[in-house]
Amino acid sequence: MTSTFRVLYVLVVIEHHSRRLIHFNVTAHPTAQWTRQQLREAVGCEERYAYLLHDRDSIFSAELDASIQRLGLRVLKSPPRSPKANSICERVLGTLRRECLDWLIAHYNRGRPHSALGPGVPDPPANSTVPLSKSRHRLDDFRLVQANPILAGLHHEYSLARV
Numbered sequence: 428m429t430s431t432f433r434v435l436y437v438l439v440v441i442e443h444h445s446r447r448l449i450h451f452n453v454t455a456h457p458t459a460q461w462t463r464q465q466l467r468e469a470v471g472c473e474e475r476y477a478y479l480l481h482d483r484d485s486i487f488s489a490e491l492d493a494s495i496q497r498l499g500l501r502v503l504k505s506p507p508r509s510p511k512a513n514s515i516c517e518r519v520l521g522t523l524r525r526e527c528l529d530w531l532i533a534h535y536n537r538g539r540p541h542s543a544l545g546p547g548v549p550d551p552p553a554n555s556t557v558p559l560s561k562s563r564h565r566l567d568d569f570r571l572v573q574a575n576p577i578l579a580g581l582h583h584e585y586s587l588a589r590v
Contacts, residue, residue: 432579437523438462440469441516448519459491470498478503480513
């Protein structure tokens, strides 16, 4: 996921024997045609590979498997819901996730603190024009709860407003 919260898909091709990263690429809209082109670039003419192991993602269609076989590779599919069957790739992907997410700036939601802090809002906004309610379970008739989207709608912070 990018800083603007667009989902990106990564194709990683790893040589199983040496665990060497042969090829990778990123796209926002993966298609079978894009995947086929990436595999053509990965396989190339320099090395001779015997097989291609991939998961059961829908991007690997029967047509794509047939084109992989035309490249001279035998197609092997990992069993469903078995990440350990392709553990080398899973480990590389885990490393990539950790390395990328370690640099992500997190959002601390001050509008919804942990309940152990007690009732009410611990740090009420200084510019609030609405007085705080005496009851934390009931709103006065002239109050409205507004939801403000944060992080492109991934989280929301709530505030009180006059009706």
